[in-house]
Amino acid sequence: MIILQNIKKVYHPRRANAFEALKGVSLEIADxxxxxxxxxxxxxxxxxxxxxxxxxxxxxxxxxxxxxxxxALSERKRARIRNEKIGTVMQDFALINDFTALENVLLPLEFARTKKAGRRALAMQALASVGMAEYAGKPVNKLSGGQKQRVAIARAIVNEPALILADEPTGALDSKTAQEIMDVFKALHQQGKTVVIVTHDAAIAAQCDRTVEIADGLIVSG
Ligand SMILES: Nc1ncnc2c1ncn2[C@@H]1O[C@H](COP(=O)(O)OP(=O)(O)OP(=O)(O)O)[C@@H](O)[C@H]1O
Ligand SMILES: [Mg+2]
Structure with a gap:
């Protein structure tokens, strides 16, 4: 599903502080x-x-x-692909803190073309799938780190994306909670989703099908 060919990413291009963060990355990830x-x-x-x-x-x-x-696509088309096909879980959760868990999970459905009547049920289903149904009405700032991470995962999967990308999803968690979150990703994988997890944790990487190592903007193994 994913083919990257010779990807180069420069921050601040054409400026004195230009920095090449990816120096020609080629990578294939199967469905x-x-x-x-x-x-x-x-x-x-x-x-x-x-x-x-x-x-x-x-x-x-x-x-x-x-x-x-x-x-090659326009920003609009890329935004649509992002909304329909890709779920992202960022390290800092990127949740809206004074919204409830349910309100956070409803957000992607408001951007997608989901009928209004069905949204609540879909959001509740996503929360239930990460064991958070009973916290639906709680503001996110009242939840623990692991609970926030679950809400972030529920939000990432509510549109049923085929591709789930997570940046250090267990970085801020104790090892038991980290494993519980990893079990959620493994369950998504078992449902056939494509999952990419950035991690510093060898115990997390060991549970993946494959480990890609990147150093100085290049893939060095995997
Ligand atoms: N917005 C930016 N502007 C300029 N340089 C950046 C920017 N974002 C990242 N970089 C630089 O690009 C390089 C790669 O950054 P990146 O955030 O991808 O690293 P990382 O592997 O995710 O690191 P970490 O494990 O600390 O999260 C770093 O040297 C970083 O300083
Ligand atoms: Mg990083």
Whole structure:
């Protein structure tokens, strides 16, 4: 489903402080694969994930997602692909703190063309699938780290994306909670989703089908 060819990403291009964060990354990820991305701090892992998520665009190279070259698409079309096909879970959760869990999970459905009447049931279903149904009405700022992470996952999966991208989803959690969150990703993988997890945690990477290591903007193994 994913083919990256010679992707280069430069921050502040054509400026004195230009910085090449990805220096020619080529990578193929098959449908249904559970992939870990590892590497030192600053290696380019989040940059790679942002490109995969269509949040950011590469300076050169191509990114083909389900047969479509997304590098060439307009921002509008990329936003639609992001909403329909991709669920992202960011390390800082990126939830709206004074919204309830349910309100956070409803948000992507408001952007998608989901009929209003069905939204609440879909959001509740997503919360239930991560064991958070009973917290639906709680403001997110009253939840623990692991609970917030579950809400972030529910929000990422509510549109039923085929591709789920997570940046250090267990980084802020104790090892027991981290494993519970990993079990949620493994369950999604078992349902046939393609899952990419950036992690520093060897115990998390060991549970993936495959580990891709990135160093100084290049893939060095995997
Ligand atoms: N917006 C930006 N502007 C300029 N440089 C950036 C920007 N974002 C990242 N970089 C630089 O690009 C390189 C790769 O950053 P990236 O965030 O992808 O690393 P990472 O592998 O995710 O690191 P970490 O494990 O610390 O999250 C780093 O050297 C970083 O300083
Ligand atoms: Mg990062």
């Amino acid at each position: 249904g694969e559970l992939t870990a991305v590892i590497g030192r701090s600053g290696a380019g892992k989040s940059t790679l994930l942002h490109i995969l998520a269509c949040i950011d665009r590469a300076e050169s190279g191509s990114y083909t997602l389900d047969g479509t070259d997304v590098t």
